[in-house]
Each structure stands twice: as structure tokens, then as C-alpha cells.
Amino acid sequence: MTSVKKIGLFTSGSDSPGMNAAIRAVVRTAIFYEIEIAGIRRGFEGMINGDIYTMDTKSVSNIIQRGGTMLKTGRSEQFKTAEGRNLAYQQLKKNGINALIALGGNGTLKGVKEFGDEYPDIAIIGVPCTIDNDLRGSDFTIGYDTAINTVIEAVDKIRETAESHDRLFIVEVMGRDSGMIALRTGMGVGAEAIMVPETKSDINALFDRLERGRKDKTSKIVMVAEGDEPGGAFEIGKAIMKRFPHYDTRVSILGHIQRGGKPTCMDRVLASQLGVAAVEALKNGHSGEMVGLIHNDIAFTPFGQSVKHHHEVNAEYIRIVEMLSL
Known part of the structure; x- marks a missing residue:
């Protein structure tokens, strides 16, 4: 050369x-x-x-x-x-x-x-x-590090308003083909559940987790990567509202805020x-x-x-999220 x-x-x-x-x-x-x-x-x-x-x-x-x-x-x-x-x-x-x-x-x-x-x-x-x-x-x-810290900051604020109103928030983050943002930030914000495109999402399993969760918990967060199979946060939100009409459910799409900032x-x-x-x-x-x-x-x-590939989802992350969200 x-x-x-x-x-x-x-x-x-x-x-x-x-x-x-x-x-x-x-x-x-x-x-x-x-x-x-x-x-x-x-x-x-x-x-x-x-x-x-x-x-x-x-x-x-x-x-x-x-x-x-x-x-x-x-x-x-x-x-x-x-x-x-x-x-x-x-x-x-x-x-x-x-x-x-x-x-x-x-x-x-x-x-x-x-x-x-x-x-x-x-x-x-x-x-x-x-x-x-x-x-x-x-x-x-x-x-990546800036993006996940942006998500953490945003969801911490969402959690505060969720606590005030006893609400369940479905938060959608970027990741059409990758759940790396949702997976790490879901653990970081103490989410009740994380849904990513690398694994087949089971909506009934999500229902079961919400059903088994503490009844006196004043806020719940479900993290969803935008590429998840059920159709993103809005579709998941509709399914949850239908199954749990007593929940005050809201959807928040963080969008391009994740790309910006110092x-x-x-x-x-x-x-x-x-x-x-x-x-x-x-x-x-x-x-x-x-x-x-x-x-x-x-x-x-x-x-x-x-070039782009699917990381193997860290099963230990999922296990920790499930254990700590009780």
C-alpha cells in the first residue's frame, strides 16, 4: 500500500x-x-x-x-x-x-x-x-454511554410523576434491531420488565409479572425497545390497558432525545x-x-x-431485573 x-x-x-x-x-x-x-x-x-x-x-x-x-x-x-x-x-x-x-x-x-x-x-x-x-x-x-445516561435521566423523571399519580408507564427507547439500550437502562431505572427484539416477547408473561407484582407499589415502568415484536410501546400499552383496566397506564416515547446532548x-x-x-x-x-x-x-x-449483529441478551440482566423489581 x-x-x-x-x-x-x-x-x-x-x-x-x-x-x-x-x-x-x-x-x-x-x-x-x-x-x-x-x-x-x-x-x-x-x-x-x-x-x-x-x-x-x-x-x-x-x-x-x-x-x-x-x-x-x-x-x-x-x-x-x-x-x-x-x-x-x-x-x-x-x-x-x-x-x-x-x-x-x-x-x-x-x-x-x-x-x-x-x-x-x-x-x-x-x-x-x-x-x-x-x-x-x-x-x-x-x-452509547451518553444515550443510556440520557435515558436514565429521563426515566428517573418519569418515575417521579408515576409515583405521584400511581401510574404504570410504558417507556419506548431506540433500538429497532437491538435491545442494548433498553436492557441496560431497564436495569438502571429499576424497571418491572424489559422487552427487546433479540428475544421473543411473551405478552402473557408480561401480564403475569404485572399480576404478581406488589399491589402497593405506586409506580411501574416497562422498558420497550422500538423494534420489539408486539409493535412497540403503544401496542403494548393497549394490551395492558385492556387486561388491567384499573391501571392508570401511560406511554412515553423518548425518541431522538437519545441522540442529542453533550x-x-x-x-x-x-x-x-x-x-x-x-x-x-x-x-x-x-x-x-x-x-x-x-x-x-x-x-x-x-x-x-x-457489521450489525444481534448480541446475545445477557440472561443475568433479565434475572436481576426480575428479582429486584418485586
């Missing part, structure tokens, strides 16, 4: 807290090693349209604490075509870019894998940025570690891999193995 002369940096897909910290780390590490660094705005679409500019240390001043992404993000239908990817390649060559660092989740990694297979002269490293924590190759993805210390540190590692990986000849952190060590996983 030819030596890295100029890196193109972009964010793609859904934003996640900590992306800006990763951008900062990549830019300043590249400059430290005297490698040119260019920002690509609006993900793959910006790559196709040549929305590319030179970055320096000042470009990333005062962004480590900001949520979202200063490079903007989005999805590109055009990049899914061979013609679109060729246009992107031509823009990279025009701008003297011979390496890419991609910040994003499953769709981003799939996109750069296909692009790298077609244009192997462009070295590519991926950095896992998604609140879903659903990529193989890193114990945690950038944004990144936690954990996400800032993780983003900094992985941003530095991504540049050093390119410098050392890596390509076609996602950089991650496994057991506190930097690890590299080929794009084909790092």
Missing part, C-alpha cells in the same frame, strides 16, 4: 454523541504526524459532490463537548450505485485523498466496505459511532482513543478494518465481520 498522504474524514448515517470528539482526535493526530487532513461534509453525498475542505487544529477547537457532528451527516441513495461510488472516487482523487476515516454505524461500514472492494488504492478505517452498541469489534460504540466523559475518552488509533492504523498500513476497544485494548475487525 502507498503511504498515506492525505486523509479524508467524514461522518455518515445517524449522529451519535462523541462524533465531534472523534473528529477532533483524528484531525489533531493527523497533524501531529504531518499528514494532510480534509473534512468531507454530509457523508457519502458530500463525497460525491466534492464538499471537501482542508482542516487544521483550529477547525476542531471547542468541539469536544458538543453533541452531533460538525461535519454534518446523512444518507446517500446515490452512493449505493456503482456510478455514485465512482463519482465519489473521482472527487477523492481530484482532492489528492488516498485514505479515508469513516465515523458511523452499520450502514457506514457496509458502504465503505463496498467502496474499498472496488477501489483498493484508497485505504479505509472505520470508527464505530452509534448509540445502539450493535457492532462487533468494540465493547462499546461511541455514543457526550459523557466515557464517550469523549473512547472517541479520543479511537480517533488517534484510526490515524495510526492508516499510518501503519491497516485498511478495510474497524478500530475498536476490547477489554481496554485497541482491536481491529474486518468490515465484513464488524
Whole structure:
């Protein structure tokens, strides 16, 4: 592989807290090693349209604490075509870019894998940025810790109003294909039950848990991942209201609040570690891999193995939730 002369940096897909910290780390590490660094705005679409500019240390001043992404993000239908990817390649060559660092989740990694297979002269490293924590190759993805802490804060407030009114709340969190947010936050807020897409949800089992629960308990919380089979929080809420008409049942959809906000210390540190590692990986000849952190060590996983997968649900979490919710 030819030596890295100029890196193109972009964010793609859904934003996640900590992306800006990763951008900062990549830019300043590249400059430290005297490698040119260019920002690509609006993900793959910006790559196709040549929305590319030179970055320096000042470009990333005062962004480590900001949520979202200063490079903007989005999805590109055009990049899914061979013609679109060729246009992107031509823009990279025009701008003297011979390496890419991609910040994003499953769709981003799939996109750069296909692009790298077609244009192997462009070295590519991926950095896992998604609140879903659903990529193989890193114990945690950038944004996950902030998202679950946002959920915890929100549900703690919901619990207070539930206590005041003796209510049962069905709280839906993000996770169309992954229950990692619901599972961990459900334990953290003391939920009565957790429903996730990795396991087949039994509505009758939920009814049984609610039936067996303490009658004098003034509030109840059921955590639901948006991708759960029964149809999400509203459908589960309808079923509960029909089965237990005496409950004052409410539904709360937390939605995109989970993507926003200032990144936690954990996400800032993780983003900094992985941003530095991504540049050093390119410098050392890596390509076609996602950089991650496994057991506190930097690890590299080929794009084909790092894409979205279903974690095995930690049965111990479920057992603990059931025991402590009595």
C-alpha cells in the first residue's frame, strides 16, 4: 500500500454523541504526524459532490463537548450505485485523498466496505459511532454511554410523576434491531420488565409479572425497545390497558432525545482513543478494518465481520431485573 498522504474524514448515517470528539482526535493526530487532513461534509453525498475542505487544529477547537457532528451527516441513495461510488472516487482523487476515516454505524461500514472492494488504492478505517452498541469489534460504540445516561435521566423523571399519580408507564427507547439500550437502562431505572427484539416477547408473561407484582407499589415502568415484536410501546400499552383496566397506564416515547446532548466523559475518552488509533492504523498500513476497544485494548475487525449483529441478551440482566423489581 502507498503511504498515506492525505486523509479524508467524514461522518455518515445517524449522529451519535462523541462524533465531534472523534473528529477532533483524528484531525489533531493527523497533524501531529504531518499528514494532510480534509473534512468531507454530509457523508457519502458530500463525497460525491466534492464538499471537501482542508482542516487544521483550529477547525476542531471547542468541539469536544458538543453533541452531533460538525461535519454534518446523512444518507446517500446515490452512493449505493456503482456510478455514485465512482463519482465519489473521482472527487477523492481530484482532492489528492488516498485514505479515508469513516465515523458511523452499520450502514457506514457496509458502504465503505463496498467502496474499498472496488477501489483498493484508497485505504479505509472505520470508527464505530452509534448509540445502539450493535457492532462487533468494540465493547462499546461511541455514543452509547451518553444515550443510556440520557435515558436514565429521563426515566428517573418519569418515575417521579408515576409515583405521584400511581401510574404504570410504558417507556419506548431506540433500538429497532437491538435491545442494548433498553436492557441496560431497564436495569438502571429499576424497571418491572424489559422487552427487546433479540428475544421473543411473551405478552402473557408480561401480564403475569404485572399480576404478581406488589399491589402497593405506586409506580411501574416497562422498558420497550422500538423494534420489539408486539409493535412497540403503544401496542403494548393497549394490551395492558385492556387486561388491567384499573391501571392508570401511560406511554412515553423518548425518541431522538437519545441522540442529542453533550457526550459523557466515557464517550469523549473512547472517541479520543479511537480517533488517534484510526490515524495510526492508516499510518501503519491497516485498511478495510474497524478500530475498536476490547477489554481496554485497541482491536481491529474486518468490515465484513464488524457489521450489525444481534448480541446475545445477557440472561443475568433479565434475572436481576426480575428479582429486584418485586
